[in-house]
Amino acid sequence: MSWQTINRNEPVVEAGTRPVLSEAVREKIRSFFPKYPTKRAVLLPALHIVQDAIGHISWQAMVEVADVLEIAPSDVFDTVSFYTHYWTKPRGRKMVLACRSISCELMGGRKVLEAVKKHLGIGEHETTPDGEFSLSTEECLAGCDHAPCLLINERMHRHVKPEDVPRLLDEAGCDRLDMPRSTLFDAPHESAAATVAVPTAEVEQPAEAEDADTGAGEPSGSDKTYTT
Numbered sequence: 001m002s003w004q005t006i007n008r009n010e011p012v013v014e015a016g017t018r019p020v021l022s023e024a025v026r027e028k029i030r031s032f033f034p035k036y037p038t039k040r041a042v043l044l045p046a047l048h049i050v051q052d053a054i055g056h057i058s059w060q061a062m063v064e065v066a067d068v069l070e071i072a073p074s075d076v077f078d079t080v081s082f083y084t085h086y087w088t089k090p091r092g093r094k095m096v097l098a099c100r101s102i103s104c105e106l107m108g109g110r111k112v113l114e115a116v117k118k119h120l121g122i123g124e125h126e127t128t129p130d131g132e133f134s135l136s137t138e139e140c141l142a143g144c145d146h147a148p149c150l151l152i153n154e155r156m157h158r159h160v161k162p163e164d165v166p167r168l169l170d171e172a173g174c175d176r177l178d179m180p181r182s183t184l185f186d187a188p189h190e191s192a193a194a195t196v197a198v199p200t201a202e203v204e205q206p207a208e209a210e211d212a213d214t215g216a217g218e219p220s221g222s223d224k225t226y227t228t
């Protein structure tokens with residue numbers, strides 16, 4: 001085994017792939033420019049906006065974000081692959097994050113995770129066939145004194161017991177907080193839908209191509225590769 005040098009500036013998107021970002025989404029990204037010292041510094045907000053717009057950040061979206069920010073696509077990929085909150089493939093409407101840090105681990109977090117897997121029938125970084133749930137683990141969710149914790153979209157569940165998991169996941173509002181929320185990173189969905197009528201499935205790359213071109217395939221459970 002040896003280290004391999006990979007030219008990550010090479011295109012990873014097939015020629016002819018249609019754009020996925022609407023002009024409204026691009027404009028929303030540009031609206032952050034005055035708030036930051038450089039366009040490059042807008043990368044994290046831009047990725048949040050894109051993920052809000054199309055549900056994940058496809059290879060084509062990375063290229064387009066790079067274009068808007070005038071940076072290399074490989075710089076965008078480096079950032080996307082570093083953070084677990086960015087997904088490069090479609091994910092479920094409800095994102096379940098199970099804490100894997102020490103307090104939750106000591107208080108039974110692993111059994112809670114297993115209960116989630118069993119109830120949903122999926123593993124880490126997988127999505128249920130109906131597109132309702134995706135599952136991932138995360139470092140400390142900042143609820144250590146209420147361990148073990150599960151975060152579902154914006155709602156934190158504390159002191160979770162494995163036997164509570166089925167009821168908790170089946171609850172309609174398990175992922176929502178009944179309170180005002182910021183729209184800072186929300187994409188202009190209506191405009192985006194009107195401008196871009198490209199199903200996201202059309203722009204996904206075959207897994208083999210992704211692996212071959214980037215050296216970092218899709219994350220699969222605890223095997224996720226972080227590229228720096």
Ligand code: FES
Nearest residue numbers: 099101104141143
């Ligand atoms: S260790 Fe789980 S919330 Fe902090």
